[in-house]
Amino acid sequence: MYTGLLHLHSALRYVVLILLIIAVINALMKWQGKKEFKPVDKKIYLFTLIATHTQLLIGLILYFVSPIVDQAYADFGAAMKDAMLRFWAMEHFALMLIAIILITIGYSSSKKVVDAVVKHKKIAIFFLLGLVLILFAIPWPFSNVARPWF
Ligand code: HEM
Incomplete structure (x- = not known):
């Protein structure tokens, strides 16, 4: 189970990163361009949150096994x-958790406002912060806690 989950977790990083990048670019452009909030925007932001x-x-499962x-x-x-050991026991876990909390706050606070531009703004800021933290906490092959690309 451990190896299968590790591979799944490793591959899913790309889904998370691609969705986050699309969501951030979409939100930044629509915030700056003062665009309305369409169903497609909601879909992009929701899929990113789910991923x-x-x-x-x-x-979390990996952490226990x-x-x-x-x-x-x-x-x-x-x-x-x-x-x-510090990276795997503390840093990866804590930074990723903070990133996902920020993304969740961004999504839920954007749902509470009516103004479309403010919705895009909240997503842009919180998702971008989450993205930066996630990029930083991934054990890239070129980092000192190197893991493979896949
Ligand atoms: C968006 C969030 C996250 C991303 C992109 C991510 C990415 C990764 C990557 C790329 C690996 C290495 C996989 C490999 O060696 O093939 C990994 C391993 C791991 N991650 Fe995450 N991770 C995230 C969130 C989390 C969170 C929140 C936790 C803990 C609650 C966690 C716990 C672990 C553990 C325990 C390992 C495996 C350590 C080992 O046994 O080798 N990850 N993660």
């Missing part, structure tokens, strides 16, 4: 001094 929440769910997280909790104090 990030699915990724959160898989991440991952041998590397287990290893970190075996001696948490020592793990905090090890860059790789």
Whole structure:
């Protein structure tokens, strides 16, 4: 189960990233261009929210079955001094959680306002913040906690 979930989690990052980039560009353009809020906008923003929440769910399961997280909790104090164990036990989890909370706040607060431009503005700001955090917390192959592209 662990390996299958890890591959799914790894591949789903691209779905999350593509949807987030589309949502941010759409929201920025429609906020700046003072455009109305159409059903297609709602779909883009909602699918992005669903993809990030699915990724959160898989991440949470992985957190409890991952041998590397287990290893970190075996001696948490020592793990905090090890860059790789600290990344998997704390940094990846915390940054991704904050990013997904920001995306959720953006989506739900945009639903509460009536003004279309303000809706796009809230999505643009919160989703962009989430996107930056997610890009930063992914263990890219060129980072010091390198994992494969897929
Ligand atoms: C949008 C959010 C997220 C993205 C894009 C993301 C991305 C990734 C990537 C690319 C990997 C490496 C996969 C591989 O080695 O093939 C990974 C691993 C992992 N992620 Fe996430 N992640 C996200 C959110 C989360 C969250 C919220 C949690 C925890 C609650 C989490 C927990 C983990 C764990 C435990 C591993 C595996 C560590 C291991 O056993 O090797 N992820 N994630």
